[in-house]
Amino acid sequence: MGKVYVFDHPLIQHKLTYIRDVKTGTKEFRELVDEVASLMAFEATRDLPLEDVEIETPVCKTKSKVIAGKKLGIVPILRAGIGMVDGFLKLMPAAKVGHVGLYRDPETLQPVEYYVKLPNDVEERDFIVVDPMLATGGSAVEAINSLKKRGAKNIKFMCLIAAPEGVEIVKEAHPDVDIYIAALDEKLNDHGYIVPGLGDAGDRLFGTK
Numbered sequence: 040m041g042k043v044y045v046f047d048h049p050l051i052q053h054k055l056t057y058i059r060d061v062k063t064g065t066k067e068f069r070e071l072v073d074e075v076a077s078l079m080a081f082e083a084t085r086d087l088p089l090e091d092v093e094i095e096t097p098v099c100k101t102k103s104k105v106i107a108g109k110k111l112g113i114v115p116i117l118r119a120g121i122g123m124v125d126g127f128l129k130l131m132p133a134a135k136v137g138h139v140g141l142y143r144d145p146e147t148l149q150p151v152e153y154y155v156k157l158p159n160d161v162e163e164r165d166f167i168v169v170d171p172m173l174a175t176g177g178s179a180v181e182a183i184n185s186l187k188k189r190g191a192k193n194i195k196f197m198c199l200i201a202a203p204e205g206v207e208i209v210k211e212a213h214p215d216v217d218i219y220i221a222a223l224d225e226k227l228n229d230h231g232y233i234v235p236g237l238g239d240a241g242d243r244l245f246g247t248k
């Protein structure tokens with residue numbers, strides 16, 4: 040069964056407070072999402088394998104560690120997932136970026152896929168799917184389905200805020216996927232919004248609505 044990690048790091052929790060705050064404008068919201076994505080990426084890459092290399096310091100020859108040529112892919116769920124990509128790439132500049140476009144039908148709350156573009160070597164890569172919100176779980180489940188259908192084998196899912204209902208749905212549909220969350224909130228409201236949440240992540244990131 041996949042594990043669920045809820046990050047309690049003070050820096051993440053602090054920044055999340057301002058992300059949630061309705062008074063936070065688009066520019067600051069975007070910057071904060073970027074910073075939290077970097078902090079989460081730092082935590083979520085703890086298990087990357089290392090290998091020894093020989094180097095020479097100004098003092099002597101020595102063996103030291105580097106990341107063992109792992110091929111990584113970051114996959115934002117469009118639109119709002121885009122806000123988390125740069126934060127990841129600051130730490131993992133060689134990662135490739137795929138895109139899965141989904142929107143949630145406002146009536147049925149079901150995800151509708153409109154775009155998929157992944158790196159060619161899907162089968163050889165480890166993927167981290169990113170989206171600020173895990174609400175009903177429909178979008179995350181569908182995005183992970185989309186990657187698996189194309190051959191991806193090792194997938195993690197990372198979001199800023201999750202509803203307990205959504206976490207259960209993803210665990211059930213994809214028991215092999217570890218889930219990384221900055222905050223696990225109370226519930227969903229009747230419109231499928233996370234409570235207390237942060238509102239509409241896409242609109243707040245891109246200044247729409």
Ligand code: PRP
Nearest residue numbers: 117118119142143174175176177178241
């Ligand atoms: C939001 C969010 C997730 C989805 C989560 O996207 O960014 O992708 O809702 O909801 P779910 O867990 O109930 O599927 P939205 O559908 O609003 O699209 P947008 O990013 O294009 O605004």
Ligand code: URA
Nearest residue numbers: 174232233238239240
């Ligand atoms: N999508 C959002 O952007 N916010 C929510 O609270 C739920 C889904």
